[in-house]
Amino acid sequence: MRVQVLYSGGQDSSLSAVLLEPFFDVELVTCTFGSENWRQAQAAAAAIGLPFWTLTLTREIMDGCIDLILKYGYPRYGINYVHRMALEALAAGGTKYVADGTRRDDHSPMLTPSEVRSLEGRRGISYIRPLAGYGRKAIDALVRERFEIVEGPAIEKADYEAEIRSSIIDRYGERTVERLFPEGHAQSRVMRRLQK
Amino acid sequence: MRVQVLYSGGQDSSLSAVLLEPFFDVELVTCTFGSENWRQAQAAAAAIGLPFWTLTLTREIMDGCIDLILKYGYPRYGINYVHRMALEALAAGGTKYVADGTRRDDHSPMLTPSEVRSLEGRRGISYIRPLAGYGRKAIDALVRERFEIVEGPAIEKADYEAEIRSSIIDRYGERTVERLFPEGHAQSRVMRRLQK
Numbered sequence: 001m002r003v004q005v006l007y008s009g010g011q012d013s014s015l016s017a018v019l020l021e022p023f024f025d026v027e028l029v030t031c032t033f034g035s036e037n038w039r040q041a042q043a044a045a046a047a048i049g050l051p052f053w054t055l056t057l058t059r060e061i062m063d064g065c066i067d068l069i070l071k072y073g074y075p076r077y078g079i080n081y082v083h084r085m086a087l088e089a090l091a092a093g094g095t096k097y098v099a100d101g102t103r104r105d106d107h108s109p110m111l112t113p114s115e116v117r118s119l120e121g122r123r124g125i126s127y128i129r130p131l132a133g134y135g136r137k138a139i140d141a142l143v144r145e146r147f148e149i150v151e152g153p154a155i156e157k158a159d160y161e162a163e164i165r166s167s168i169i170d171r172y173g174e175r176t177v178e179r180l181f182p183e184g185h186a187q188s189r190v191m192r193r194l195q196k
Numbered sequence: 197m198r199v200q201v202l203y204s205g206g207q208d209s210s211l212s213a214v215l216l217e218p219f220f221d222v223e224l225v226t227c228t229f230g231s232e233n234w235r236q237a238q239a240a241a242a243a244i245g246l247p248f249w250t251l252t253l254t255r256e257i258m259d260g261c262i263d264l265i266l267k268y269g270y271p272r273y274g275i276n277y278v279h280r281m282a283l284e285a286l287a288a289g290g291t292k293y294v295a296d297g298t299r300r301d302d303h304s305p306m307l308t309p310s311e312v313r314s315l316e317g318r319r320g321i322s323y324i325r326p327l328a329g330y331g332r333k334a335i336d337a338l339v340r341e342r343f344e345i346v347e348g349p350a351i352e353k354a355d356y357e358a359e360i361r362s363s364i365i366d367r368y369g370e371r372t373v374e375r376l377f378p379e380g381h382a383q384s385r386v387m388r389r390l391q392k
Contacts, residue, residue: 001337022218023338097334104328116331126334132300133325135316138293141197142219 003097003128004029004090006083007052008159009044011143011188012131013101017050018146018193019130020099027095029053031086033062033163044190055093057160061085065164066171069180075161076108082160083109084119091123099128104135148192155187199293199324200225200286202279203248204355205240207339207384208327209297213246214342214389215326216295223291225249227282229258229359240386251289253356257281261360262367265376271357272304278356279305280315287319295324300331344388351383 005017007028017026028050030041038054045052061082069078083100090098102110111119111127120127131139143149161181168177201213203224213222224246226237234250241248257278265274279296286294298306307315312323327335339345357377364373 001341019215019219023215023341120331120333126331126337128331128334129329131329133295133328135312135322135324137316138322138324141322145197145219 002095003099004095006086006100007041009041009189011149014048014190015143016101016130027051029055031055031057033057035163037162047190048193055089075181079109084111091125097126101131102129103131146194147190149188149190151186151188153186155189198291199295200291202282202296203237205237205385207345210244210386211339212297212326223247225251227251227253229253231359233358243386244389251285271377275305280307287321293322293324297327298325299327342390343386345384345386347382347384349382351385
């Protein structure tokens with residue numbers, strides 16, 4: 001059974017892929033709007049040793065996301081929208097199982113239960129969230145066992161937020177981004193897989 | 197890392213254990229109120245090939261459960277209470293990771309988010325729900341790949357509902373049970389593990 005995992009190169013989507021690996025043929029897919037920041041995810045995918053693809057999302061999705069961020073004044077609903085469109089794009093590609101690295105305690109990106117039912121029903125697919133039943137402590141323990149990571153606010157990974165921010169800067173300037181996006185939380189990127 | 201999984205011998209708790217197995221030292225624990233119906237779970241645990249324990253819950257927990265079922269007129273909150281007390285009992289035993297086979301779309305047994313935070317915070321443990329991110333179709337596909345099961349409304353497994361029902365019959369009679377418990381849904385029990 002083949003599963004495609006939305007992949008950023010960070011610890012959560014990497015752990016999600018590794019949890020699926022004994023049970024599925026796992027492929028990692030990074031969505032972009034055309035920039036080159038998928039190369040970070042590609043390097044992490046190579047470190048993990050799983051097949052890697054990129055999928056370019058349309059300009060309309062970027063525009064819809066930015067509209068939502070401006071409308072609400074914070075990124076949550078715009079990011080949720082891109083995430084949902086990315087899962088829709090994977091599902092449209094014909095895979096029966098799509099997955100991501102969202103955690104039990106995440107708020108965004110996150111689909112609502114009715115969005116999940118709609119995605120699965122319309123597309124005839126199963127959406128899997130391997131980390132949905134794990135809290136932060138258990139995830140951190142598994143990550144320490146399985147990966148060598150780098151962490152910090154300035155770590156680049158491929159989570160489309162960077163592309164959205166730079167597009168907002170292009171259109172509305174630096175100060176608009178500073179107003180809309182809260183302080184950057186720590187990012188992580190997988191550098192090496194530890195053998196168990 | 198050792199994890200104890202609340203175990204009934206059915207397909208969900210069996211799949212939950214198997215999903216954890218590549219990452220944890222898994223032990224299966226069946227809770228009882230003193231009856232012998234844990235033997236069904238023991239047979240399933242032997243078929244899966246994982247260590248098996250029983251844990252006897254107190255009479256007070258049974259009484260508290262029956263009080264809740266009578267108070268609400270349906271089993272949900274009583275079953276949730278027993279399930280929470282069973283997780284508390286595992287956590288009190290000193291294991292750092294406790295898990296169960298509850299699914300994404302389950303309503304009962306289910307802890308609320310604040311009950312989860314309380315359990316984890318007071319006990320210093322992590323509560324893991326490996327099936328929390330899986331819908332029914334994906335679970336059914338994995339079960340078919342991994343297990344030979346028997347299914348049907350009359351399948352006995354060790355999910356403490358049978359003990360609670362027979363205790364209510366002893367105290368209040370057959371008709372009270374028929375009023376309180378909806379039609380039995382299909383149960384399953386794992387007979388054999390299929391090698392991948």
